[in-house]
Amino acid sequence: MSRFFRQIPYALASCLVALGAWAAPAPDADEPSTVVSDVHEFVVADDGSVSEDDRTVLRANTAAGVDEIAQRYVWYDRSVSKVDIVEAYSVDANGARHDVSSDQIRDIQEPRSAGAPTFQDAKLRAVIFPAVGVGSTVHLHSRKSQASPVIPGQFGYYVEPGQRPVLDQQLVFDLPAAKPLYADTRGYVARAPVTANGRTRYVFDYRREQIARIESGSVGYAQYGDRLMVSTFPDYASFAASYRASAADASASDPAVRALAQTLTANDADARAKARTLYDWVRRNIRYVAMFIGQSPAVPHRVTDVLANRYGDCKDHVALYGALLDAVGIRNEPALIGLGSVYSLPSVPGYGAGAINHIITYLPDFAMFADSTASSVEFGFLPLADMDRPTLLVDSGALSRTPATQPLSRTARLQIDVAPQGEATFAYWVQDAGWSAELERMNLRLASAQRRDQIAADRLRFTNLRGAGALTTTDVDATSGPFATTLRGTLDDVVWPTGTTALPALTSLSGGIATQTRNWLAERSRTQPYLCVGGAYDEVSQIVLPKTMRVAEVPDDLELTSGFFRYRSRYVFDPASNVIQVSRTLDARFGKQVCSPDDFEASLPALRKIERDTQAQIIVKVSAQ
Structure with a gap:
């Protein structure tokens, strides 16, 4: 499932269907819950900042569906984003409306931040709906503004529909006319773009009433199912260049970093042994905070701060391990990758659960990849979640691939x-x-x-x-x-x-x-x-x-x-x-x-x-x- 639909609630949509119609049997009634209506509109500025207006209606068809829809979450980064719940209410099976009160809206800490102070800005705004039962609908209208873009001057968005019927979904992207939007669609239907007053409006429609069961051991749904990736980047080379520019860090050559690398590897006989020693030190001493890349501005923390704090996300792991390797003269290159159960990337670049969401290290002298966030993986191997996947080498801008097999x-x-x-x-x-x-x-x-x-x-x-x-x-x-x-x-x-x-x-x-x-x-x-x-x-x-x-x-x-x-x-x-x-x-x-x-x-x-x-x-x- 995409970052958006997994961590941000379905927003409130205009009530286009009479309340009484929702009580009638529907072809999707056997599913726990249904997306009745779902409209998301993104307005992108020249600098890449974005405002988002979300309106969603969800229906509970069964008791299990009540649990699915009765509490919704809006993910945001407090340091760069602002969220407003414009309207939230439920409508029970008899047509009575129940408004969400202010004390039923609260912010909670994103669990994956794991208490790390430098990740405390990751929040979930929880909306708890009252009087939700079988046949109820929940209505949520939220607005989110993000002052700092994930990538300066650029915009990207990834979505897949999730495992529930969708009766009506519409994604709208409003961008400056000089900033074209590229799309890779599967199942989503694109309307012809409309340009007026210096801006272009892109609209994608989606509907799916029947969903297939995910088979045991199946790869990620995005590998073969419906999904949409939109991006202002024309190709992967330019996407890699944007990360390369943001990752520049003068503290990577700090004397303390060099001294640590040289001390740790003092007794190693060759370059590969040094690379292994540094890898083992990072994976066993730098706690991994599993915040996926692209949820917030894609910039690593300063290497010296990561070293002092002894924790970091994947960007921070790659930055520190790379700085330690540089200090002992071992070539290395960040490699952007899609972590998880999706083994291909969309044709247009961007961040997302079924696109690029992780970064690892490539060691060209040894023709191998290393992922120091995987604390239980020996040097020379990769976790299964990294194997046989396309990867984007940041320095060269070239697409490569991790090994298909390992012993x-x-x-x-x-x-x-x-x-x-x-x-x-x-x-x-x-x-x-x-x-x-x-x-x-x-x-x-x-x-x-x-x-x-x-x-x-x-x-x-x-x-x-x-x-x-x-x-x-x-x-x-x-x-x-x-x-x-x-x-x-x-x-x-x-x-x-x-x-x-x-x-x-x-x-x-x-x-x-x-x-x-x-x-x-x-x-x-x-x-x-x-x-x-x-x-x-x-x-x-x-x-x-x-x-x-x-x-x-x-x-x-x-x-x-x-x-x-x-x-x-x-x-x-x-x-x-x-x-x-x-x-x-x-x-x-x-x-x-x-x-x-x-x-x-x-x-x-x-x-x-x-x-x-x-x-x-x-x-x-x-x-x-």
Whole structure:
């Protein structure tokens, strides 16, 4: 969803429909709520400052819809913006009007500012509507003026409609005639621009009564659904130049910055080691305040202030990391990117949830990107939210792309020793390598003793096992390389001491091949592009049974190769020792982050066979006396 519709409420629209008509059944009545009318008008000045008049009517169709519409928020930056609630009221199902009183309008702190003083200007004006029930409508008319533009002399706006029916929406942009507006539309219908008295008026209409369910694992709606991006920038090169100019900061070469960089890297043997040391220092010492770029003027705070405060948003992270790299002679370049689940950019540049909303660092000497806001990601890797996405290099103005894949491997060894009464002791060792290793390491680095116990219990519970275990790890203070955990404990009722037991042929606790396969098969069919992340998995288990039990049946081996998968399983039973060994390997290679519905259909036969194999059972019976 766009920044506007996620954080700014739907504004009050003129009542174009008689109140009685809203009580009649509508084709969208099964949806929790509906946008009945929605008009947003932006008047842009030559300097890029903007005034915005918003009028919206929302209807609650169900009890869940009441929760969706009864409280609305207008996002604004107090330092550069002013918000007025012109009119706000609800109309109940009987047609009675209930006005919002002054004490039902209040400002609250934007939660993502996380208490950081330099981000305290980010506010939400909350409007709490009274007497909202099923069949009610809420009406909100607000005005917002922004004296300082996000980019001086320029204007941009991104919107996508969200997951509710829209009966009538209109976006109006009024700009100086000498400042043309470029647009990338999907689903929004543009009217012919009208120029008069030195200004041009652009209007976009939108309507959608039916919405498709977002499928499990689907990429962001903006990747394939309706959205609108408008911008006064003709191309991405000029957009990059605007950020480059605003980011200029004399304090980046401050002696304290240089001294810190040189001290931290004094023992590093080469440039890459220095870049890693500085990256690790920034990600572990500069708290990330997750305010998306473009919500306020796109200017980083001074590097010296970021260093002193020890926190900052993505712009601040890039500015400080870049200054530290400069101090030791390592080339670097800011890279604007769309963070999240959208893997393409609109054809016209601008900030927004489905456009550019984040910035990372490009290191040309190593041909790699780094995102120091991702505190749980090792140097040399990227968080999944940054992978396989177009990025705009700020210094060169060129569009590039982050890597489509990065290494991931997981090795698991499971030992289960069953006692005559059916309980068991177990030992489980798993090693993560590649991009997931530091994620797991940091998860346990930050975990208290109680949290570790809960993690151990969850790993058994999510594997449908009952028992208890204690968790140990390799060095959690390391910042790179593979990471291993060991879980030891006891299991209840693994095998029944009487009769027959269908014993799961486990090779891993939750998180292994079986878990990944279930995730890929979360939908029976797909109509939307979806996230597909590959990796290499190697799992072996050994189950030791007491002499009082015998194995009646062992699953068949399986080996298959398809377009994306190479899979192999082996089941070996030694009657002399009453030991069963199960091994599974899976190599999933998609070569990309986003797969199509056609890819899903092509992979289904292999995935179903793999899923069936991971759910295989070993039939165990009590030995005859």
